[in-house]
Amino acid sequence: MADIDNLNAIATQVRRDILRQTHACQSGHPGGSLGCADFLVALYFEIMKHDPAFQMKGEHEDMFFLSNGHISPVWYSVLARANYFPVAELSTFRRLNSRLQGHPATHEGLPGIRVASGSLGQGMSVAIGAALAKKMNGDDRLVYVLTGDGELQEGQVWEAAMFAPHHKVDNLIVTVDWNGQQIDGSNEDVLSLGDLEGKWKTFGWTVLHMDGNDISDIIRVMAEAKAQTGQGKPICILMKTEMGYGVDFMMGTHAWHGKAPNDEQLANALSQLEETKGDY
Numbered sequence: 363m364a365d366i367d368n369l370n371a372i373a374t375q376v377r378r379d380i381l382r383q384t385h386a387c388q389s390g391h392p393g394g395s396l397g398c399a400d401f402l403v404a405l406y407f408e409i410m411k412h413d414p415a416f417q418m419k420g421e422h423e424d425m426f427f428l429s430n431g432h433i434s435p436v437w438y439s440v441l442a443r444a445n446y447f448p449v450a451e452l453s454t455f456r457r458l459n460s461r462l463q464g465h466p467a468t469h470e471g472l473p474g475i476r477v478a479s480g481s482l483g484q485g486m487s488v489a490i491g492a493a494l495a496k497k498m499n500g501d502d503r504l505v506y507v508l509t510g511d512g513e514l515q516e517g518q519v520w521e522a523a524m525f526a527p528h529h530k531v532d533n534l535i536v537t538v539d540w541n542g543q544q545i546d547g548s549n550e551d552v553l554s555l556g557d558l559e560g561k562w563k564t565f566g567w568t569v570l571h572m573d574g575n576d577i578s579d580i581i582r583v584m585a586e587a588k589a590q591t592g593q594g595k596p597i598c599i600l601m602k603t604e605m606g607y608g609v610d611f612m613m614g615t616h617a618w619h620g621k622a623p624n625d626e627q628l629a630n631a632l633s634q635l636e637e638t639k640g641d642y
Contacts, residue, residue, distance in 0.1 A: 364408050369577045372443060373403040375639035377608045379439035381631050382641065383455040383462075384622040390456060390464060393618035394510065395436035397541050397574065397603040401508070402440045404580040409588075411503060414445040416473040424503045425492050427477060429485020430510035430539065431465040432620070438462050441474040442642075449642045483516025485509060486536060490526050493534040504591060508537050512544030515553050520565070526596040527566025534596040535587050536567075539574065541605045543616040558600055567598040574603035609634055 376399045384390035406412065410424040428437050435455065442449045447461075454460035461470035465480030477488050489507035496503060513519065526534060540558070542549050549555050562569045568590050572583040580601075587597045605619070606612025609631040623631055 364577075364581050366578055369403055369407055370400075371638040372407060373399045373577065374608070374635050375637065375641075376403060376436060376439040376443060378632060378635050378637060378641060379442075379452055380435040381609070381623060381628055381635075383435045383438070383452055385624075385628045386453065387456040388622045390435055390622055391432045391620045392435065392622065393543070393605040393612060393616070393620075394430065394433040394539065394541065396609060396612065396618075397605045397607045398433055398436050398508065398539055399440075399608070400577050401537065401539075401574050401580055401601060401603070402436055404577050404584070405506065406440050406444045408581055409584050410506065412444075414473065416446060418476055420476065420492065420503075421499070422501055422503060425476065425489075425496075425505045427485050427489045427492070427505070427507040428466060428479050429489075429507055430482065430513050431478070431480025431485075433510075434462070434464060434466050434480070437466065437474075441472075443639065446473040449640075452642050482510070482513045483518040486519055486522040486526075489534060489536070490522055490529075490531055493526075493531050494529070496533055497531075502533075504533050504535060504588065506535050506537070508539060510544070511538055511540045511542065511549055511555060511558075512552070514538065514555055514558070523562065523565045523567070530594045531596050532592055532594050535584075535591070535599065536596065537572075537574075537599045537601050539603055540600050541603045543605045543619065545616065545619045547616055562598045562600075566595060568593075568595045570597065570599045572599050572601045574601035575607050 461472040493505040573579040612618040
């Protein structure tokens with residue numbers, strides 16, 4: 363049984379890491395990163411079978427792709443806390459010659475990163491290719507991908523959404539970070555996403571719903587998703603989160619999509635998040 367208290371403690375520390383990374387370089391995307399901390403902690407510390415020794419092909423282990431690569435601070439923190447690279451390296455976020463660039467990239471050789479991402483709309487396509495390769499190789503592990511809800515306004519997403527059911531890519535679990543916000547405002551103001559559940563179902567996907575800021579619910583729904591793989595249909599999870607979750611003045615607004623906290627704001631935010639696993 364999952365140790366929920368420990369997972370929540372890791373998620374709290376990850377949120378501190380996110381704030382400190384973006385503050386130090388005065389750049390980056392804290393809002394969506396904070397909102398997805400619980401999901402990525404649950405994924406790497408409870409749900410996926412993976413090895414920090416890391417091999418690019420991901421043979422006989424689960425694979426994860428971050429399509430909305432601008433939320434790299436949360437992924438870097440989780441990878442470091444999961445022993446892919448030293449936690450102290452988080453202090454190099456967005457520095458020249460750092461392996462921790464603003465969007466994840468492969469040429470720096472950072473363990474855990476299999477594809478450059480952040481050019482929105484592409485992650486699902488890559489994940490589908492990886493999932494098909496696993497099928498061809500007789501590898502029974504799963505492929506996971508996280509996308510943003512604003513990212514669903516990209517046409518390539520829906521090409522991939524048509525392709526996967528047609529080719530019965532049933533070893534794929536796509537999670538949509540459904541926080542209702544994007545860089546220029548709310549989804550409803552910028553470009554309404556309409557009936558997301560209806561759209562994914564019409565395209566031929568199994569659709570589940572999840573509270574992305576509740577680790578217990580994440581573990582429950584992901585177990586349900588895994589149980590429905592191998593049945594001829596890909597899985598889509600519509601994950602409700604709150605942008606900026608855990609920091610009161612960052613929550614529920616697009617204002618912190620891509621803005622770093624200043625000294626005073628950092629102190630305020632960290633005061634709301636108890637250090638649990640040691641700051642770098």
